[in-house]
Amino acid sequence: MKLASLKQGRDGQLLLVSRDLQRAVSAADIAPTLQAALDQWHRLQPLLEARYQALNQGQLQQSFAFDPSTCHCPLPRAFHWADASAYVNHVELVRKARGAEMPASFWEEPLMYQGGSDTFIPPHDPIRLADEAWGIDLEGEVAVVTDDVPMGISAAQASHHILLVMLVNDVSLRNLIPAELAKGFGFYQSKPSSSFSPVAVTPDELGRHWRDGRVHLPLLCQVNDELLGCPDAGVDMTFNFFQLVAHAAKTRPLGSGTIIGSGTVSNRDSSVGSACLAEKRMLEILTTGQASTAFLRFGDRVRIEMLDTEGRSIFGALDQLVEAWQPDG
Template sequence: MRWVTYEGADGVRTGLVDGETVRGLAAGTTLEALLAGGNLAEAGEDARRAPAEVRGLADVRLHAPLRRPPSVRDGLCFLDHLRGCYRALGREGPLGPVWSRSPAFYFANADAIVGPHDDVPVSPGSTMFDLELEVGAVIGVGGRDLHPDRAEDHIAGYLLYNDWTARDHQVVDMAQGIGMAKSKDSAITLGPALVTVDELEPHRRDGRLAPELSATVNGEELTRGTLDQMDWTFGELLAYVSRGTDLPPGAVIGSGTVPGGCLLEHVDTAELADFTRWLQPGDVVSLRGEGLGETRQTVTPGPGVVPLRPTG
């Protein structure tokens, strides 16, 4: 099944994609509620048998499939992405042993989610705005202290995930040393659809999901890779993040960035600020994934920054 949240004739609806149409459920139904109630399969049958409305997919505005999930975490499971960032920052050499002991993750802003075709303003005050090509796993069956060999059984489906990042703000976050803050706070793209696990089975290779993924800026390809490049699997990531805590249905967990899937990895200047390819208003960013669909978004100017204290 391919689930979307869209602007219907009388407000926001949840629907099932059927070819070039969307078969909508009753007004007020949300994917978050269907996942929490364990009713996704039953709702799919209802949408096929007796939809509340049928609309052309090309005629509706898509929102993020999950507009307000209960939680969002973002992992770092592609270690070649980290190596590429380190090279851009002039930090050569092997990764430290900590990266092979457990997958890294941080808590992201569930209130910053935007749809797959929404405009994305530059983070306030940023001049080094970036994209990140990722895949998000959505929890279907909640759990705690999951086993890495069985944790993927708790995933309802997957979607494209763009972790928009202000690199200049990230420098400040890292200097303060208590985790990601304003660098990751302004936007997370989810969508265009929540694609259930069974739909992606044709893209499985050697037991692992391996859909091809790519990102473009203004039509120029930035990177291309596959999901099975992950050094830490989703099963391992979910097992780690669920240690001693509950993962509720609807929670979103990002894979981390596909190698080469952010502008930081392509920096070719001695100073980050001198790099000329940071995202600018008017740039068009697209993510694509086999079986997952495509996002297409335009970067717009961000709001001005009000000083926290008087200057001068």
């Protein structure tokens, strides 16, 4: 299935979206929001699936043209959002950029932090920030959404708790990160609101591209219509999503609707480009001795998307302008 949330109220109205992303239909009579559907997934999934199949077969007169710009993130806000750094190649490069050594343990256990989940940015809305000097960066990622996950489960058990997959732009403020991490207490101001793709999909929609807890497709990242990179999300992912969910649930249960991010998709093969500007800048430093690529400026446009092997968008695109934030009034 493919699901989305129409902008309505604080938590959206649940939509089903056709496989080709051309048509949509309300599912609010089955579950008013995606969170409500996740809370009762095993009971409601058959009802949603039946309507989804009817939508794809053109049997629903009440369907309408799907417009991703009218959508919020699939979960407009979430009870729990935790982001990992599963692509250790990216971690190593970005730590080099700020002069930090990488402990060997990073190859043995995932890095993960809990981010703010109360104010996600809709996938076609502007990214508004107050100061370009903060070092505004995109981070193209993949994420999964879980049902209720018991504490202490294994990675093999965690595989049964992943309900949905979607894309992420984990906006980062690179110039705020070093001083914040130096305090020894993790990210906060350097990680503003994130965005997610217009559509979340059940893993079966990915077919053979969903295997071993990874999505085996390139992630296309563009800035101002120029390709930044297309690293394959299934390559060089040191820790898969099963391991990430199990890691998050080691000391506490996870509630339905928990979002677990992969961290920036990154391949050791630098010829495929990058999914964030910090990585591109580090590669420039390693090659020429200095970074020539600037971080995002007001007026820049960011686009993140994943296509199937026939060139069709799977999740819809995150397509966002970076704008100067102005205080209300």
